[in-house]
Amino acid sequence: MSREDGDADxxxxxxxxxxxxxxxxxxxxxxxxxxxxxxxDRLLTDGPLGFNALKEAVDGISSKVLSDSLEDLEERGxxxxxxxxxxxxxxxYGLTERGRELAPVIDAMxxxxxxxxxxxxxxxx
Amino acid sequence: MSREDGDADxxxxxxxxxxxxxxxxxxxxxxxxxxxxxxxDRLLTDGPLGFNALKEAVDGISSKVLSDSLEDLEERGxxxxxxxxxxxxxxxYGLTERGRELAPVIDAMxxxxxxxxxxxxxxxx
DNA sequence: GGTCGCCAGTAGTAAATAGTTACCTTCCCG
DNA sequence: CGGGAAGGTAACTATTTACTACTGGCGACC
Numbered sequence: 001m002s003r004e005d006g007d008a009d010x011x012x013x014x015x016x017x018x019x020x021x022x023x024x025x026x027x028x029x030x031x032x033x034x035x036x037x038x039x040x041d042r043l044l045t046d047g048p049l050g051f052n053a054l055k056e057a058v059d060g061i062s063s064k065v066l067s068d069s070l071e072d073l074e075e076r077g078x079x080x081x082x083x084x085x086x087x088x089x090x091x092x093y094g095l096t097e098r099g100r101e102l103a104p105v106i107d108a109m110x111x112x113x114x115x116x117x118x119x120x121x122x123x124x125x
Numbered sequence: 126m127s128r129e130d131g132d133a134d135x136x137x138x139x140x141x142x143x144x145x146x147x148x149x150x151x152x153x154x155x156x157x158x159x160x161x162x163x164x165x166d167r168l169l170t171d172g173p174l175g176f177n178a179l180k181e182a183v184d185g186i187s188s189k190v191l192s193d194s195l196e197d198l199e200e201r202g203x204x205x206x207x208x209x210x211x212x213x214x215x216x217x218y219g220l221t222e223r224g225r226e227l228a229p230v231i232d233a234m235x236x237x238x239x240x241x242x243x244x245x246x247x248x249x250x
Numbered sequence: 251g252g253t254c255g256c257c258a259g260t261a262g263t264a265a266a267t268a269g270t271t272a273c274c275t276t277c278c279c280g
Numbered sequence: 281c282g283g284g285a286a287g288g289t290a291a292c293t294a295t296t297t298a299c300t301a302c303t304g305g306c307g308a309c310c
Contacts, residue, residue: 004263022163022184023234023235023236023237023238023239023242024162024163024166024231024234024235024238025162025163025185025233026238026242027162027235027237027238027242028156028159028160028161028162028163028234029159030242031153031157031234032157032158032159032162033157033296034154034157034297035153035244035297035298036153036157037149037150037152037153037157038147038149038150038153041149043300050257050258051257051258051259052256052257052258052259055258059147060150060299061298062299062300063258063259063260063299064259064260064261064262064297064299064300065298065299066259067258067260068297068298069257069297084307087305087308088256088279088305089257089258089305089306090256090257091257091258091259097293098241101237101240101241102237104233104237105230105233105234105237105285106149106200106214106238107230107233108229108230108233109148109149109152109153109156109191109230110148110149110152111148111149111229112148112152112227112229112230113148113149113152114148115225115226116223117148117151117152117155120309123308158268159268160268160269175286175287176286176287176288177285177286177287177288178286180287186268186269187268187269187270188287188288188289189268189269189270189288189289189290190267190268190290191288192287192288193267193268200257212276212277213257213276213277213278213286214275214276214277214286214287214288215286215287216286216287216288
């Protein structure tokens with residue numbers, strides 16, 4: 001199962017049903033997936049990571065979901081998967097340019113979260 | 126079923142499992158729901174809307190999903206549901222201050238989408 | 251040369267989310 | 281009175297996402 005990169009070097013084709021193209025809907029279909037933003041965030045912060053290192057970094061995700069998510073993100077040209085060594089089989093996940101440009105989105109999310117959400121155990125209610 | 130507003134006037138309590146609080150994960154759990162960003166976008170753009178007007182604006186969503194989404198967003202203090210008139214029963218959905226502050230996130234999403242995604246029918250492949 | 255643990259995942263299944271179709275109630279208009 | 285708009289709900293199906301386990305290669309230790 002060699003994940004084909006296909007159109008990873010051009011804009012991803014997504015059609016937003018309805019009268020006109022909707023960038024918000026399209027973007028939501030990419031990062032509106034619970035774990036995708038965190039994965040991208042960790043890759044932005046901690047640079048290229050191996051599978052298990054990324055799993056640790058994301059903290060709470062399962063192997064399967066991470067695997068599926070990475071496959072999805074790779075297909076969409078956001079994440080790169082590089083085989084570093086064959087014999088002691090090692091891979092590294094990183095971001096494409098397109099992925100790195102998601103930084104403002106992730107950052108806006110973090111800012112909003114910091115301002116409007118609180119950890120449950122710190123609450124005074 | 127009077128949707129209780131509860132903690133709509135304070136930060137929502139969400140705990141990000143693991144060693145430290147993660148604002149990105151928490152925010153993703155709120156807006157990482159396919160339609161939530163678009164709903165917020167439309168409310169930001171077109172101001173307060175009635176149920177069916179919002180359904181038209183979002184273009185593609187079903188009554189059920191819109192209903193569920195609005196309930197969810199209301200519980201989290203992002204959307205307000207105001208009964209405008211009782212006898213010819215009319216409601217209006219709008220954004221709270223917290224909801225309005227999602228604007229930068231939505232905007233970043235729209236910008237990214239415009240730069241990196243294209244409508245399917247415009248593609249040359 | 252066995253077995254411990256690290257690395258990179260799969261398999262199978264459960265739970266959540268989204269979508270479909272149908273239907274309900276109250277008004278207002280003609 | 282009949283039909284349409286507003287604002288949904290109910291029941292069911294389909295799809296997606298998530299979780300618990302487990303596999304299998306390789307290297308290091310003993």
